[in-house]
Amino acid sequence: MSVLRHAFQGRRLTSPEKILVVGPSWVGDMVMAHSLFQVLKQRHPGAAIDVLAPAWSNALTKRMPEIRRAITSPAGHGELGWRKRRAIGKALRAEAYDQAILLPNSLKSALIPWFARIPRRTGFVGEMRYGLLNDIRKLDKSVLTMTVQRFVALGLDRSERQPPAVPAPRLCVDANQAAVSLDKFGLSTDKPVLALCPGAEYGPAKRWPETHYAEVARNHMDKGGAVWLFGAEKDHAIGEHINRLADHSCVNLAGRTSLGEAIDLLALADAVVSNDSGLMHVAAALDKKLVAIYGSSDPGFTPPLNPQAHVVSLGLSCSPCFQRECPLEHLDCLNNLSPQQVITALERQAPNKE
Numbered sequence: 001m002s003v004l005r006h007a008f009q010g011r012r013l014t015s016p017e018k019i020l021v022v023g024p025s026w027v028g029d030m031v032m033a034h035s036l037f038q039v040l041k042q043r044h045p046g047a048a049i050d051v052l053a054p055a056w057s058n059a060l061t062k063r064m065p066e067i068r069r070a071i072t073s074p075a076g077h078g079e080l081g082w083r084k085r086r087a088i089g090k091a092l093r094a095e096a097y098d099q100a101i102l103l104p105n106s107l108k109s110a111l112i113p114w115f116a117r118i119p120r121r122t123g124f125v126g127e128m129r130y131g132l133l134n135d136i137r138k139l140d141k142s143v144l145t146m147t148v149q150r151f152v153a154l155g156l157d158r159s160e161r162q163p164p165a166v167p168a169p170r171l172c173v174d175a176n177q178a179a180v181s182l183d184k185f186g187l188s189t190d191k192p193v194l195a196l197c198p199g200a201e202y203g204p205a206k207r208w209p210e211t212h213y214a215e216v217a218r219n220h221m222d223k224g225g226a227v228w229l230f231g232a233e234k235d236h237a238i239g240e241h242i243n244r245l246a247d248h249s250c251v252n253l254a255g256r257t258s259l260g261e262a263i264d265l266l267a268l269a270d271a272v273v274s275n276d277s278g279l280m281h282v283a284a285a286l287d288k289k290l291v292a293i294y295g296s297s298d299p300g301f302t303p304p305l306n307p308q309a310h311v312v313s314l315g316l317s318c319s320p321c322f323q324r325e326c327p328l329e330h331l332d333c334l335n336n337l338s339p340q341q342v343i344t345a346l347e348r349q350a351p352n353k354e
Helices: 027-043 055-061 082-095 108-115 147-153 175-184 210-222 233-245 259-266 278-285 339-349
Strands: 018-022 048-053 069-072 099-102 120-124 135-137 193-197 226-229 271-275 289-293 310-312
Touching: 018 027, 018 082, 018 108, 027 048, 027 055, 027 147, 027 278, 048 055, 055 069, 055 259, 082 108, 099 108, 108 120, 175 259, 193 210, 193 278, 210 226, 210 233, 210 339, 226 233, 259 278, 271 278, 271 339, 278 289, 289 339, 310 339
Parallel strands: 018 048, 018 099, 048 069, 099 120, 120 135, 193 226, 193 271, 271 289, 289 310
Antiparallel strands: none
């Protein structure tokens, strides 16, 4: 590859044929990245879009039709993995990508596109990545107030008006595969299904109390509905506690499903109640009727991108604090958010069983 091709001097690239997107390391962020993929495909219909991301993200990217191929990131979250990144970067030179777009702001995320000699490497300044990036952007947080806006902005020319228009993420689910997951776990959609997502990878300050979730579950089942609990393996005990409080009448799927199976089963639910978590963004991208609960985080920064979603938050003076655990040790932002507030939000949405 020529030196001229390797050096991009900020010139406008109007029609890239091959684009590599370095994806984020969180489920919710990867869902929001779908807005960028849609914009790239709208602007460059013939372009091939590949995504470099952790292996778990394949369950998401395979449900995004704009993505040609998912490439597994060779290093774990937080791992520099210099040799691994150099090896995969050299291997990717043969792909002859025209542009790389880096969604993470870390130094290490810029290594593979640099090793791959991709001529245009686009991203925000981040961890002082001058040299590794050559189409470098300065982030104005007062203009790009939402994560999804920042992702989409990287797919546009630097001179274009900000903030950009943002299409809502949409995940495509195969009905046959969903039926397989339904059968695997012995589930039925004969009753209206309420999905509860009580976990949050970030920390306890984003988790609504289990007692509150159990009350919402009991209310739904008293009306003749079914309740499915979703989450990762570390959320299984949370699900078990909610199930015990709800007279063992829920189905606890937390830790039992793969991410792909969770997506397919969430697609069959009539409504979803979730903390601000990756599964909340999944439910929004599945166009579900959704009640999203916010405590320490900001619904203006990472909102559910779905017009059907209803955000519940007390908006206390101490929130959002963005802490993993309540710094004041009372967690009033979630403890004082009553089950009735969530039940009322669900009733307003009144999901209709087709």
